[in-house]
Amino acid sequence: NAGVTQTPKFRILKIGQSMTLQCTQDMNHNYMYWYRQDPGMGLKLIYYSVGAGITDKGEVPNGYNVSRSTTEDFPLRLELAAPSQTSVYFCASISTGGSNQPQHFGDGTRLSIL
Amino acid sequence: GNSVTQMEGPVTLSEEAFLTINCTYTATGYPSLFWYVQYPGEGLQLLLKATKADDKGSNKGFEATYRKETTSFHLEKGSVQVSDSAVYFCALSDRGAGAQKLVFGQGTRLTINP
Numbered sequence: 055n056a057g058v059t060q061t062p063k064f065r066i067l068k069i070g071q072s073m074t075l076q077c078t079q080d081m082n083h084n085y086m087y088w089y090r091q092d093p094g095m096g097l098k099l100i101y102y103s104v105g106a107g108i109t110d111k112g113e114v115p116n117g118y119n120v121s122r123s124t125t126e127d128f129p130l131r132l133e134l135a136a137p138s139q140t141s142v143y144f145c146a147s148i149s150t151g152g153s154n155q156p157q158h159f160g161d162g163t164r165l166s167i168l
Numbered sequence: 169g170n171s172v173t174q175m176e177g178p179v180t181l182s183e184e185a186f187l188t189i190n191c192t193y194t195a196t197g198y199p200s201l202f203w204y205v206q207y208p209g210e211g212l213q214l215l216l217k218a219t220k221a222d223d224k225g226s227n228k229g230f231e232a233t234y235r236k237e238t239t240s241f242h243l244e245k246g247s248v249q250v251s252d253s254a255v256y257f258c259a260l261s262d263r264g265a266g267a268q269k270l271v272f273g274q275g276t277r278l279t280i281n282p
């Protein structure tokens with residue numbers, strides 16, 4: 055049971071480059087989320103999706119884009135990488151939107167922008 | 169807006185010591201409360217949760233009680249082990265309709281020495 059899978063695990067980018075962080079879940083969950091975790095800080099929500107074709111902004115969406123063409127996949131795109139986007143990125147999913155359900159997290163992508 | 173404040177870390181204890189990690193929250197309405205744990209190199213995992221006032225969540229010897237009157241959800245364990253070394257996050261989720269959105273505290277790094 056793979057759960058939530060994120061690729062790559064590590065990446066170094068140059069300023070101005072673009073890349074896509076991949077996230078796939080095999081639990082048929084409707085809701086998916088992208089967070090970033092800065093050193094010494096809690097996770098902050100970037101974007102989320104309530105189902106295929108539906109996405110919405112979280113707390114810190116600037117500089118990122120997402121799409122949700124299938125239930126399983128929720129990629130996060132950085133168009134013009136900036137040093138402020140150096141962070142650890144986590145993808146998560148949940149079966150329903152209920153407030154008391156736990157989110158399932160991937161192992162994260164550590165991204166450095168130099 | 170909603171917020172979560174956790175005890176500053178890092179926290180270092182000896183094996184078998186008593187653990188308390190403080191967590192207080194600010195929220196409109198009646199959120200659900202969670203403790204997540206992050207082991208080195210991994211994503212977050214749900215440790216325990218409580219969904220209404222006076223509920224006690226428990227798991228793996230850890231406990232936390234939802235205190236509405238003090239807006240707190242402190243994490244406790246009677247006798248910690250080296251394997252409990254990790255980063256612990258307190259989080260809340262609005263009880264409103266729609267997608268669950270978690271608000272995290274900044275995390276508390278716990279190190280247990282043998």
